[in-house]
Amino acid sequence: MSHPASRDMPLTDVASFVQHLQSSKRIVALLGAGLSASSGLPTFRGAGGLWRTYDATMLATPQAFQRDPGLSWQFYSYRRHMALNAKPNRAHLALAELARRNPAFITLSQNVDGLSPRANHPAGQLKLLHGNLFDVKCWDEHRCGYSRKNDFTDPIVPALALPTENPDSDLKAAAEKKKHALLRGADISDINVEIPQLKREDLPQCPSCKKNLLRPGVVWFGESLPEDVMSDVDDYFSDREKIDLMLVIGTSAKVYPAAGYTSIARAKGARVAVINMDRGDARELTKDDWFFEGDAAVIIPDILKTVVGEIGEFDDTKGPAL
Numbered sequence: 001m002s003h004p005a006s007r008d009m010p011l012t013d014v015a016s017f018v019q020h021l022q023s024s025k026r027i028v029a030l031l032g033a034g035l036s037a038s039s040g041l042p043t044f045r046g047a048g049g050l051w052r053t054y055d056a057t058m059l060a061t062p063q064a065f066q067r068d069p070g071l072s073w074q075f076y077s078y079r080r081h082m083a084l085n086a087k088p089n090r091a092h093l094a095l096a097e098l099a100r101r102n103p104a105f106i107t108l109s110q111n112v113d114g115l116s117p118r119a120n121h122p123a124g125q126l127k128l129l130h131g132n133l134f135d136v137k138c139w140d141e142h143r144c145g146y147s148r149k150n151d152f153t154d155p156i157v158p159a160l161a162l163p164t165e166n167p168d169s170d171l172k173a174a175a176e177k178k179k180h181a182l183l184r185g186a187d188i189s190d191i192n193v194e195i196p197q198l199k200r201e202d203l204p205q206c207p208s209c210k211k212n213l214l215r216p217g218v219v220w221f222g223e224s225l226p227e228d229v230m231s232d233v234d235d236y237f238s239d240r241e242k243i244d245l246m247l248v249i250g251t252s253a254k255v256y257p258a259a260g261y262t263s264i265a266r267a268k269g270a271r272v273a274v275i276n277m278d279r280g281d282a283r284e285l286t287k288d289d290w291f292f293e294g295d296a297a298v299i300i301p302d303i304l305k306t307v308v309g310e311i312g313e314f315d316d317t318k319g320p321a322l
């Protein structure tokens with residue numbers, strides 16, 4: 001039920017959003033884990049089961065990797081596996097179609113799950129602020145510099161096979177149950193799946209310097225965002241032309257500098273539309289903004305329809321080969 005905007009309540013009607021969308025040229029989208037929730041990937045706050053005992057933000061640091069590279073790699077290998085077994089949803093596809101139809105639309109994604117690239121989102125308009133699970137690079141990237149992109153090998157080394165792949169493992173049933181329960185989004189912290197202690201030599205090794213381990217090509221807390229990505233984003237925002245619309249999709253908007261782009265866009269004239277399951281994560285909205293409550297996978301194709309047309313489900317045969 002939509003209601004007229006009062007002093008500090010954002011708009012909730014699609015009609016006024018569509019009217020503004022159709023007259024918008026420069027549009028920015030900020031994506032978070034909520035966009036991929038419907039694809040079966042747990043969000044950080046809701047990160048379920050096996051990793052509930054390890055707060056994702058505690059693991060997403062260089063210190064965690066240095067302290068226990070085996071644990072870190074099992075965390076990232078598990079997320080690679082989950083992401084490879086997930087599919088882009090209609091929101092990923094709708095945003096990719098919007099980029100094809102509007103070259104002045106740019107997507108800033110905090111997500112490392114690879115679902116926007118697999119949705120064929122035009123690469124020049126997709127800025128992966130926090131890297132990508134499927135890029136790997138030498139631990140010592142400054143002295144060695146080895147990196148490779150789009151490594152979809154799963155598991156990336158045999159030692160990182162999920163227990164389900166070790167037929168003799170007695171964890172097989174529990175891990176299978178965990179995987180299916182996680183995909184259902186169930187809380188499976190009751191399934192006690194041990195984290196095997198891996199040997200360093202069994203972890204991904206840098207083939208170039210042959211000294212260091214390889215690490216996931218994601219941006220950890222305390223690390224700066226990729227320079228090439230940041231300069232593209234800075235170019236977009238430093239353009240004198242105003243920004244018409246900012247879409248903030250499925251993010252708790254707590255991580256900086258990513259979360260800061262909404263106020264930068266607003267300062268350049270943007271009206272803001274937040275799409276989120278949780279009204280509590282739609283902060284600082286004015287009567288000129290919108291808040292659409294619910295699943296991004298349903299709402300995004302709907303509110304973009306007049307520009308992108310009818311969006312069907314992801315078709316594996318058409319997506320880029322993994």
Ligand code: BV8
Nearest residue numbers: 032033034043044045110221222250251252256277295296
């Ligand atoms: C840097 C990759 C400096 C790794 C990630 C104090 C104040 C300000 C900043 C800081 C501070 N202390 C420290 C900092 C800096 C820090 C930071 O911001 N910390 C936060 C915690 C305060 N930032 C950094 O460290 C960054 N670097 O600042 O560098 C610097 C400069 C120069 C030189 C050296 C250093 C780097 C941050 C990048 C961290 N890497 N990811 C990995 O994935 O493992 S962050 C990771 O967490 C994600 O990328 C994402 O950014 C964040 C999770 O947020 P969300 O995506 O929003 O997910 P979340 O679960 O939180 O929320 C889901 C949302 O979806 C919810 O709102 C939910 O309601 C909604 N939802 C759920 N289902 C649905 C839905 N919505 C719609 N539909 C649904 N179906």
Ligand code: ZN
Nearest residue numbers: 138144206209
């Ligand atoms: Zn190296």
